[in-house]
Amino acid sequence: EIVLTQSPATLSVSPGERATLSCRASQSVSNNLAWYQQKPGQAPRLLIYSTSTRATGIPARFSGGGFGTEFTLTISSLQSDDFALYYCQQCSEWPRTFGQGTKVEIK
């Protein structure tokens, strides 16, 4: 199965600053990568799919990039609502797999 490795495990950022999260795949997934946001006690929410397409209702401060095995999620100016856990997910092959998550916390 394809293993996704996210880094860093925890990212400490001040409100208004830029945050960049990474996701590395153990083999190429082309552009078949998504990002989810999860807050405590809530279900994950789709943010980005096909590497760089924002899901419905997702603010423009969220952007995704990459191809093959290296991917990034960038939050251009962190708002208080953005402090959460973020997961990447590949849909290139079955079984579908997720990264272990990056926690974005207030610095």
Next chain:
Amino acid sequence: QVQLQESGPGLVKPSETLSLTCAVSGVSISSSYWWSWVRQAPGKGLEWIGEIYHSGNTNYNPSLKSRVTISIDKSKNQFSLNLNSVTAADTAVYYCAKVVVVSWFDPWGQGNLVTVSS
């Protein structure tokens, strides 16, 4: 607006079968989507369990395949998860989700915590 809602027991005994149902509203389960189950052990990441199409076709995670059955009930617009021979390692929040373009999970249900304990 598509909504999914999991239901089922919150406590299951070891070696027994975990059974959950996901009720779908806002879209017909016979539409061109797959329907999936994902779980999250306490304090851990997300694990894909499997998915089903309205034709009855399924895909399962090989790590769970021998113990998992996902079924669909078109008359009730819902789908179900059965996981047999459970152990404490199966304790998790179980989510159901709609699969978009055979790929992404959106939206998700609110989740159902299942604890395996005697």
